[in-house]
Amino acid sequence: MLDAGHGQETAGKRTPDGKMKEFDFNQAVVHFLKKELEQFGVVVLLSNCGTSDLPLRERTSLANKFKVHAFISIHANAFGSTWNEVSGIETFMYTKPSEQSKLLANAIQNSICALLKRKDRGVKQADFAVVRDTKMPAVLVECGFMTNKEEALLLQSEQYRLLCAKAIAVAILCWRNK
Template sequence: MKIMLDAGHGYSTAGKRSPSGMREYEFNRAVAAYAREELENYQNVTVYFAHSDSRDVPLQERTDKANRLKVDAYISIHANAYQNSWNSANGIETYVYVTKPKEAYELALKVQKYLVNLTGRRNRGVKTANFHVLRENETAILCESGFYTNREEEALLRSDSYRRTVARAIVAGIADQYNLKKKPAPEPAAGTTLYKVQAGAFKNEENADDLVKRLKTKGYDSFVFKDTDGLFKVQAGAFKEKENADALVKELLADGFDAFTYKD
């Protein structure tokens, strides 16, 4: 599957910055980079960028590239604005073309659901617009992931953790829509230490399965295994580096799950 990620605008785009000076493109490009990292974990997926850090790529050039490559989905990543000064407009919305193409609309609904669930921001819904990138690509969506003219949301848009969360939500929606499968984890070499993240342990397997379902609605991949002590345990990740496991635990705790790192 071919996916094009489009970080809207560019470093030098006129306007397109918050009242305190944050460029929208700074957010857009970071989310695109994190989304590509996430997508590289899936089988049979090729990711392309429509944007460039060196210039503001014209819209026609972006969509021509997507059509030349025959991408299956085009994801345009943006932050929103209302007027030019601080105000109360807030929330997340996702756009499709005015004719509501079936596949694009289904994708937009899923991505919007994950964006709202994972960020906890206001749901402004899936909307239609005659934007160039939506009009010129058959399956295209445009995500507005918060207002940089809102003080609270601008602070989030600046934060690395929020950017990663938005990327994870977009990828979760794509994976859900297209039933993408994760690449099998490589077998660790003999003697390799792994740092694993456990999110729960239960006597009843149904309780463990319920936790996995809740984790997946928040964009976390996890699975149940029966340990030697007879408990059904939920694993949410395994890493060679402890700091990566600890970072996942921090995200899980922030989302209201109990989790901890252990060495295996």
């Protein structure tokens, strides 16, 4: 199951200049990623594909109800609400992750950093609902900082969004085939 982060009107989830909403990035990457995975016969479900912000409990309930093999939540990061120099890629898993969540998170982090040549901020643990309340391996991927001018431009480009999707797809396929 792929999760497109936040809803279109989620407050504060945009670049400091307002040119990009995080939802736009998340949604584009999810759709590219879905197409990439389906080429390899992977059945992909979407948790948050509309314009409204589906509550986190509903997202995790859907994943658990359909007993999906993995839950991947796509995001663009931010540090504060003004432009700054913080940059890079990070992937989150729950504070008490399963072994499969660790493997998936590391595969995604390594694949994205290798393909996109961005700063590797590492795999981290957090008590985010989408990684805590799911019963399958689950990760939340932060594909760059909206508050960094260089990364904000990348996050707005279709090429970068496609590369994020390709990198995540490679990681999922490698993880799935182990």
